[in-house]
Structures are given as structure tokens and as C-alpha cells.
Amino acid sequence: MEEVDKILIHALKQVGTDLSEETDSVKQFSSELIVEAVVRCIRVIDPALGNALPTLLPHGMSARFRVGMSLAQACQDIGYKGEIGYQTFLYSSEPEIRSLLMFLVEKLPRERFEASDQPSGKSAVLQRAIAAAIKAQLAVPWLPPNCRLPKYCETQSLLASHSFHVQPLSLPHCTKDPDKKHLKEVKDYQRNVLSPVTAQLSSRTSVVSSILEQHTAELSAAQEWDSEWNSQGLLSRLTPQEYRSRKLTRLRKRIEEQLRSAALPSAESACGVPASASDLSELLHAFRGSAPSDHVLTKSTHFTHTQKFTFTQEAAAVTHSIPTGHQLEGDVQLRQQEELAALQEQFQQLCTDVEHLSADMKLMSVTNAQVLDELKQRELANVQNEEKMQVKKKTIDLLPDADGNLLQLQALVEASTKRVVNLASQWEKHRAPLIDEHRRLKEICSSQDMESSRKLSEIKSLHDKIRVSTEEAKKKEETYKQLLTELENLNQDVSRSAYTQRILEIVSNIKKQKEEITKILSDTKELQKEINNLTGKLDRTFAVTDELVFKDAKKDESVRKSYKYLAALHENCNHLIQTIEDTGTILREIRDLEEQIEAENGNKTVANLERILDDYKAIRQENSALAAKVREG
């Protein structure tokens, strides 16, 4: 019963009953305590029902009686099937209270336990950590800024904050990468000049943010490549390098097309602004990569030419102006201004000249191209005409000896048809094996194709499996960690494991007892069998002796006497056995009665009766007081 009481008391404490540490069994519960425990349980089980009940017993006897009645009613409403009334609470007996409390504790909702069993993800752990941090910060008292201890500075006062500012970092690339051969100069630079990442930027916060950004960028790029390779790259049946280079050329081509389509109209429309067009064409050439760069330079830059021209002019002007600087100041200024104006005029004129010239050049180049086109067409026509002329010339040559030539021509035609037929048969001969070969190769090809696609799908499924299992592993690791933290948090609640251990002990005890009981049972059975055996034997021996002695008794007097003794002995022994059995039953009865007495003593009948008498007197007093009041009123 100790175990049961401990579990009950633990559960009642969790519900909120004010139990002192010393109470460790239901026997020590007073009426007040019982009422409080029961009401608290009912409040948890059914708040609507429980909130109407008071947790404290009132002083007045009749009020107590009413509370007891309503409690009993509430317990029956919840579903308690045992015997219950006001007496259960006011004049408690241990077994009744125990069974009532056990019923109530079993009825307690178990949501709390279930909630903690639910697996929650990474975000839940994070949220819990955040909640704990907020709680800790809330617990810290607020202090005016002057009184702040350095301990609280980080949460309560604001240090100078820096914005998240990212700058590119120059990282030494890994030399382990075999396909990237670094130039010696680059290596020298990295070895001797390049400073470590943390020294590359001036502010340490931007160093930190830049490093984090760099790492995240690398990670996400790797992830993107991974997903792309798994989805598209594998199907293309190329090596990663080939796939990459193909994608690069495709992208380049597309950009080139876009740029060209954007550059063409602007080049046509805006002769005055050649800069953009030329820049774009430069870009285009750069994309092509293989185009020789000097070609770009010569062709592209009207703009650079003009620029070069004006800059050299200005430089020349400056060098001119320096020697004249020694003359009088006013004179110098005037002259300089004049010179400047003149130079500007000159410059403007030159600019307009250049523009004119460039426009002329464009026109010229266009006409030139047109003329060239025309020339080509003319040449083509010329060649055609010449061919026609030759054919006609030959026919004219053949005309004089028409018949002979006709015959010759026919013979020629026949011979050529024969040759054609011959060639065709030969071709057929060659063709058949070639076609067979072709078919065979095709079959092999298709079978290889099938094989490779099968392998591809296998690879894909493997990839999927790998991904799934890594994800699973990660998830499991996370749940493991979470459970570990939960376990750490739960450590205060030892009772559970203790209970299970005790339950196991009890179960083993019960097993032992069962074994003993079966042993005793078999023992008694054996005993019974022996007893039966012995009585049977006794009966038979008695019958035989009785017969023998009876036969002799007719002849001999002394034997008759012994026969009488024998009968008396038998009867006395029977008496003895009977008495022994009677004592056994009486002993059993005595034990039963003793148990009953103990049970009655446990019910505290006498004390309860006394209390009932007292309470009865109290009620009578109350009643008489009330009656007196009524009379007075």
C-alpha cells in the first residue's frame, strides 16, 4: 500500500494540493485534507463542476454536512461507482478514501504528458531557446543608464551598432585543384603580398560580415549546382566540365544575340552618338573571344580617335602657353583669353570637321559596300553567260556532220547506260553488306542507349536515395539532440523511473509468491493423496484384522477380549481425528474473526461514533440557537 500512497500523494501534489512533506500515507489524511484533495482533482477533471465547490471545510456542522453531500454527488457525477456519501469525507475510513483517490487520480487528464511526447522540429528547439533567453532578460531588473553594471550592458544599453556592410574579399585559391594551373606571378602575389582575410578591410565588422557573406554565397552556389546537376546535368550524359562549358557557350550566344539586337537599331539611328554602339560592338567581340583585338581597335572607335585628337591638341596648347608666361600679367591674361577663345573656336571647328568627315566616311562606306555587291552580281551574271555561250558554240561545231555525230552520240549514250547498269549492280553488291553492318551497329547503339539510360535512372534513384537518407540522418540527429536536451530538462522528475523500477519489483515479487502458492498447493494435494491412501489402507487392514480376530473370537475367550479392545481402539482413533479436524476449523474461524476485528478497528468505528455524537450535539446546539434567534426575532 505504501507504493500506492506515494503515487497518490505525488499526483495530488501536482494537482496543487497543499500537502506537507511528512504525510506519506493516506492514513494521515485529515477530513480537511481529503476535501481539498478531492475538490482539486475534480477541478482539474471537470472545471465547471469543480469551481462550484469550496476547497476548505466550513466550521458550521450543517454546512459541513452539505459540503460533504455535494462532494459525494460530484464524485458520482464523474463516474465513481463505489459507496459514497457525506460520511466518506467527514468520518473517513482509510480503504474508502484510498479507492476514491485512486479513481480520481486515474481520471486526471494526461494531456500534459502527451504534449511533451510530441516530436518537434528544429524550429521548436530554436523557439524554446529564444523564449528562455527572453525570460532571462525579462527577469533582469531595469536600471537607469548611470547605474548599469557592465554585466547588463549588452542587453540594456546599446553599444554602437554597425550596419551589415559587405565588401569583396580576395581569397587564395586552393592549390590542390588540379585543373587550375596558376601563374607563377599569381602565386608570388598570393604568397608574399596578399594579406590575410582579416587584414584586407579596415573595419572588423565589415570583415565579419564579408566572410559570412562569402561563405553563404559559396554554399548556396554549391547547392544550386548540385540540384541542377541532379535534375538536368545527369540526363545530358556529359561530364560536369563538358556540361559547364556547353552551358557557358549557350549563355554567351544568348547574351550576344540580345546585345546585337539591342545594338543594331541604336547604331542605325544615332550617328551622333557613336560611343554606345562602339562599346557594344567591343563587348560583342570580347564575347567572341577569338577575334583579334587589334581589329576591334581599328574598327570600333571613332570616339576614341576624336578623344585622342582633342587631348593631344590640348596638351600641345598647354606646352605652347608655358613659355609666354614670363610677360606682363594683364597682357598675359588678355593674350591667354584670346588664345583660349581662338583655340576653342579651332577646337569646335575641328570637331564639326570630324563629325562631317565621319558622316562622309559612313556614307562612303555604305556606297562602297553597295558598289561591291553590284560588282559581285555582275561577275556572277558574266560567268553564267560565258557558260551558255560555250554550250552553244559546241552545238554549232557539231552541226555540219549531223548524222554521224548523232550515231556517235547514241553509241555514247548506250555505253554510258550500260556502264550505269553495271555500276548499279556493283553498288548493290556492296550495298547489301554495308546495310547489314549499319543495321547491326544501329542495334548495338540502341542497346547501349538503353543500357546507359537504365544506368542513368539507377544513378538518379541512387542520388535520390542518398539525399533522402542524409536528410533522414540529419533529422534523426536533430531529434536525438532535442531528446537529449529534453532528457536533461526532465532529470528532476525522478519518480517515473523509480515507479517503473518499483512496479518491476512488485511484479517479480508477485511472480515469486505465485510460485510459492503453486508449490504449497501441490504440497497440499500430495498430502491429501497420502491421507486418502492411508485411510484406505487403514480401512482395509482394519477390515482384515476384524475378520481374522472375529473368526478366532468364536473359539477363544481371550481373543474375544482383544477383539473388543480392537473395536474400542478404532473408535477412539476416529474420535481423535475428528477432534483434530475440529480444532483446525476453529483455528481458521478464529483467524477470520481476528481479521474482521482488525478491519473494524481500521474503520475507526468507535472514534467515528464519538465524532458523530459530538457533531450531532453540535447540530442540536446550532438548531436550538437558531430556534432561540427565531423566537427572539
Added chain:
Amino acid sequence: MELSESVQRGLQALADASAFDQSSFQALIDASHRSLLSSHGDPAVLDQPELKQIDQILLKQIHTAATTFILEAVKQNADKSTISSSLEELTFSAERIEIFCSIYQKYKKEVEHLLASIGRRPAQINDVSWRLQYHMKNGQVDKVNEPFYSISLNSEKEGCSEDINFTCTMEQLQDLVGKLKDAAKSVEKASQM
């Protein structure tokens, strides 16, 4: 903790016992932490007698990897078990993990402060003073007779204080107080997950 390929490679090189002996390993880890915390980037942070015999390019790569790893670990508030499991995957020996963790613990708070100082935050209210005023009349209306509050919030941002002044009517003030109470309640709710 997810790490990019270059960081993994750098750390694997660092784990290589043949390239780094114990003292140079310790010196490099310590230098990586210190280089993050030094207020002005010190280019001579890797010029130490223990690290002289190592190839400078490799050293710089490893330094980059180590600083990245440290920052990521502090960013995720990684505890010892997480760090040791990540380093174990990168073939670090138990002894070196121990060294790394002890140095990491030594500098963790400071790096945390450094990371916490990145970002923006609004000004913080330190004090408030208020005055109840009565608006009797103005140029347009002869009888206004309305009370209003003029409130001055003493706020602090990045160490310098600043006053925010405004006036509001009774209802507006009630609204403000209600909002503030809501905010306090939300914070409390967030702490009871």
C-alpha cells in the same frame, strides 16, 4: 553545421598532423580568433615563429577557413558537442578538438559581442517626462477647452541621448499606452513557449 567546400578543404589541411604540429596548430587557432577581434586588421597576425615553416598560401587558406568556421559556429551558437562532431567529420583528432574547443570557449563571448554589434536597432527609451496642458482658445476658435499631453521621451541610441517630443490628446495617449501594454504582453507570451 554546413560548410562550403573550400572551408572543408582548409580545415582538412589543418587537421593534417604531418603539416602542423601541436604548437603551430594552437598558434594558428589562437591567431584566427585574435585576428577576428583586433579592431584594425593586423596584416602581421600570421607572422609567428611557430608558423614560419608553413607555406604562406596554404597558411592563408587555412586561416580563411578557420575564421569562417569560427564565425559560423558562433553565429549558430554551437556548443561543444556540435563543434566536435563537425570537426570529427573533418578528421580532426580528439586532442586537437579539445584544443580548438578550449580556445573557442575563451574567445566566444567576445566574438558574440562582435556579431551582435552588426545590424540596426531602434533607439531605446530611457526616461519619459510629461505635462498636462489645457488648450483654451486659438486665433480661429474662441472656445476650444481641450486638455492635451505634451510628452518627451528621452531615448538613447548608440551611446548618445536624444529627446523625442510630441503632444497628443487623451485618446491618443490611451491608444499609445494600450499599444505599449500589448507589446509587453507579447514579449511575455513569447517567453512562455
